[in-house]
Amino acid sequence: MDEKASLKKEKKKKKRNKKKKNEIHGKEENTCKNLSDLPNALIYEILSKLPTKDAVRTSVLSKYWRHQWRYIYKFDLKEESHERREDFKEFVKSVLRGCHNSLCLTKFSLSCDVSNDAALVNVWLQAFINRGIEELILDFRRVKGQLTFPEDVFDSPTLTKFHLSMPFCFILPPRYDFKNLKELILKNVVFQDGGSTYQLFSGCRSLEDLTLIDCNWMNVESVYISCPLLQNLTISDWIHQDYNDDEEEEEESGCQIMIIASNLKTFSYNGDMVNDYFVYCKSPVVKACITIEALGGSSSWDNGFFLFKMLKGFPNVKKLSITDSLIQALCHAPSLMPHLPCFKKVTHLQLRRQVPLNLPCKAFMALIHNSPSLQTLDFQTGVYAGGEADIGGALSIPECFETQLKRISMSGFSGNSLELNVIKYLLRVTPLLEEFNIFISACAVDPSVDAIQMMEDLYCKILAFPRASQDCDIHWEFWK
Numbered sequence: 001m002d003e004k005a006s007l008k009k010e011k012k013k014k015k016r017n018k019k020k021k022n023e024i025h026g027k028e029e030n031t032c033k034n035l036s037d038l039p040n041a042l043i044y045e046i047l048s049k050l051p052t053k054d055a056v057r058t059s060v061l062s063k064y065w066r067h068q069w070r071y072i073y074k075f076d077l078k079e080e081s082h083e084r085r086e087d088f089k090e091f092v093k094s095v096l097r098g099c100h101n102s103l104c105l106t107k108f109s110l111s112c113d114v115s116n117d118a119a120l121v122n123v124w125l126q127a128f129i130n131r132g133i134e135e136l137i138l139d140f141r142r143v144k145g146q147l148t149f150p151e152d153v154f155d156s157p158t159l160t161k162f163h164l165s166m167p168f169c170f171i172l173p174p175r176y177d178f179k180n181l182k183e184l185i186l187k188n189v190v191f192q193d194g195g196s197t198y199q200l201f202s203g204c205r206s207l208e209d210l211t212l213i214d215c216n217w218m219n220v221e222s223v224y225i226s227c228p229l230l231q232n233l234t235i236s237d238w239i240h241q242d243y244n245d246d247e248e249e250e251e252e253s254g255c256q257i258m259i260i261a262s263n264l265k266t267f268s269y270n271g272d273m274v275n276d277y278f279v280y281c282k283s284p285v286v287k288a289c290i291t292i293e294a295l296g297g298s299s300s301w302d303n304g305f306f307l308f309k310m311l312k313g314f315p316n317v318k319k320l321s322i323t324d325s326l327i328q329a330l331c332h333a334p335s336l337m338p339h340l341p342c343f344k345k346v347t348h349l350q351l352r353r354q355v356p357l358n359l360p361c362k363a364f365m366a367l368i369h370n371s372p373s374l375q376t377l378d379f380q381t382g383v384y385a386g387g388e389a390d391i392g393g394a395l396s397i398p399e400c401f402e403t404q405l406k407r408i409s410m411s412g413f414s415g416n417s418l419e420l421n422v423i424k425y426l427l428r429v430t431p432l433l434e435e436f437n438i439f440i441s442a443c444a445v446d447p448s449v450d451a452i453q454m455m456e457d458l459y460c461k462i463l464a465f466p467r468a469s470q471d472c473d474i475h476w477e478f479w480k
Contacts, residue, residue: 051076051081052072052074052075052076052077052095072104073104073105073106073107074105074106074107074108074109075095075105075107075108075109075128076107076108076109077091077092077095077109077110077111077112077124078109078111078112079111079112079113080111085113088112089117089120092124096124096127096128105128105129105130105132105133106132106133106134106135106158107133107134107135107136108128108129108133108135108136108137109135109136109137109138109139110124110125110128110137110138110139110140111137111138111139112139112140112141113140113141113142114140114141114142114143114144114145114147115142115144116144116145118143118144118145118146118147119145121140121147122147122148125138125147125148125149125150125153126150129149129150129152129153130152130156131152131155131156131157131158132156132158133152133153133156133158133159134158134159134160134161135159135160135161135162136153136159136161136162136163137161137162137163138163138164138165138166139163139165140165140166140167140168141165141167142167143166143167143168146168146169146171147166147168151173154172154173154175154176154177154178155175155176155177157179157180158180159178159180159181160180160181160182160183161181161182161183162178162181162183162184162185163183163184163185163187164185164186164187164189165185165186165187165188165189165213166187166188166189167188167189167190167216168189168190169190169191169192169219170186170189170190170191170192171192171196172192172196172199172200176203177203178203178204178205178206178207179203179205179206180206181204181206181207182206182207182208182209183207183208183209184204184207184209184210184211185210185211185213186211186212186213186215187211187213187214187215188213188214188215188216189215189216190215190216190218190219191215191216191217191219191220191223192219193219193220194219194220194221194222194223197220197223198223198224198225201223201225201226201227202225202226204227205228205229206229207227207229207230208229208230208231208232209230209231209232210227210230210232210233210234211233211234211235211236212234212235212236212237213234213236214236214237214238215237217254217255217257217275218255220255221255221256222255222256222257222258223255223256223257223258224258224260225257225258225259225260226259226260226261227259227260227261228260228261228262228263229263230261230263230264231263231264231265231266232264232265232266233259233261233264233266233267233268233279234267234268235268235269235270235271235277236269236270236271237269237270237271237272237273237274237275237277238271238272238274239272239274254274254275254276255275255276256275256276256278257275257276257277257278258278258280259277259278259279259280260280260281261279261280261281262281262282262283263281263283264279264281264283264285265285265286265287266285266286266287266288267279267281267285267287267288267289267314267317268288268289268290268291269289269290269291269310270289270290270291270292271291271292272292272293273292273303273306273307276306276309277310278309278310278312278313279310279313279314280313281313281314281316282316283316284316284317284318284345285314285316285317285318286317286318286319287317287318287319287320287321288314288317288319288320288321289321289322290307290310290311290320290321290322290323290326291322291323291352292307292323292325292326292329293325300332301332301333303329303332303333304329304330304331304332304333304336305333305336306329307326307329307330308330308333308336308339308340311340311341312341314341314343315341315342315343315344316344316345317343317345317346318345318346318347318348319346319347319348319349319350320343320346320348320349320350320371321349321350321351321352322349322350322351322352322367323351323352323353323354324351324352324353324354324355324357324381327351327357327361327363327364328363330363330366331361331362331363334362337362337363337366340366340367340370341370342370342372343367343370343371343373344372344373345373346371346373346374347373347374347375347376348374348375348376348378349367349368349371349374349376349377349378350378350380351364351378351379351380351381351383352380352381353379353380353381353382354381355381355382356381356382356383356384356412356419357379357381357382357383357384358383358384358385359383359384359385359395359422359425360385360386360395365395365398368398368400368401369396369398369399371398371400372399372400372403372404373400373404374398374400374404374405375400375404375405375406375407376405376406376407376408376409377405377407377408377409378408378409378411379408379409379410379411379412380411380412381411381412382410382411382412382413382414382419383410383419383422384416384418384419384421384422385418385421385422385425386418386421397429401426401429401430402429402430402431402432403432404432405430405432405433406432406433406434406435407433407434407435407436407437408426408430408433408435408436408437409437409438409439410422410423410436410437410438410439411439411441412439412441413438413439413440413441414440414441415440415454415455415458420458420461420462423436423438423462423465424465424466427462427465427466427467427468427469427472428465428466428467428468429468430468430469430472431468431469432469433467433468433469433472434469434471434472434473435472435473435475436472436473436474436475437475437477438462438474438475438476438477439477439478440455440458440476440477440478455476455478459474459476462474
């Protein structure tokens, strides 16, 4: 009997050890019949993928599930997920009350109006943020008091992703180190002064992605930013809007911002040139996209000089996307056109416009002449010109048209004679052209005209145009 009891006890011990081993390695036993039978590590992973509000709700399922949500590694707290603000505040309070170990959090996101509850939000930040945090996303609106960030934010060796949206002054502590931060997004942030702003970016030695969205530089006259590992830079810079109801909007003065990025791959700017940016990069930038609003009567030599300096920062860009307002601004600074950089590596040029482009435009043709390696030319919103004699008299044929250009796209085509003049000219001067894509817009067609018949007539007319390249395929597509 003692021997049988000993064998039975040994079998139970082996079974317990096997179950414990499976839990450690996150393996599911074949005998698993419900979620409760899953290893704890897998349960925590599943709960962390759920919206935090739903993960907390699992506590009512059974006694077993009552405390499982406390060990998830991701909290995503959003005021917009609740019908009333008081419900949200009560929910966060209950989470804090039940979560005894915040050190397991590696991802934390908080989105809410601050209003007059700055002291309460500061308590939340102190409670949830720890030195082991890896991703931190904070979206604050209607800030009416100073927010105090815990020291663990600025001294976390694990923090790699930090998003901050806050229409208020971002005050940094005397000491901080973002040595492992790779992604930084700042939105609506008011920079305190030039010195602290310089220290902020110089402390991001590993930064690879930087996004600045409508930040307020009114306290900064000039700043130098050096990010040697930066690969992607996105800037959205419109005239600052005051998000605090009880304060009057203050007029911003322009800030001079110099960014040195030796390894930049992509660059995007959209704004109204309220601040002066100069980006310096020696390495080949894969894509640069520059978007500005229509300038109207405010066009000036200063606007042209702003864009001239921005283009000077990307002499080695491969794909360049610009808007009509950039061309318009350069037209107001004709003295700068002879000094435009030579874009020796540009192979793709995209022109995004609100109105069709007049092909003989001097600023546009200056860019084309300075792009000897251009292979793809994309007119996003149409292009036109006068008679062929006018085109020939106004334009000298760019080098890239005769030696490199292989693809042309024309969108917003309506079929008028001015557009046909451009197609006739481009087909005649591009001996290496392989594709000519024409996209006709339904909204540009007279509704009283038979669209199908019109397209057939236009297509036959274009096919009859003389072509320098007999291998060029003309693609025709109707956009509804």
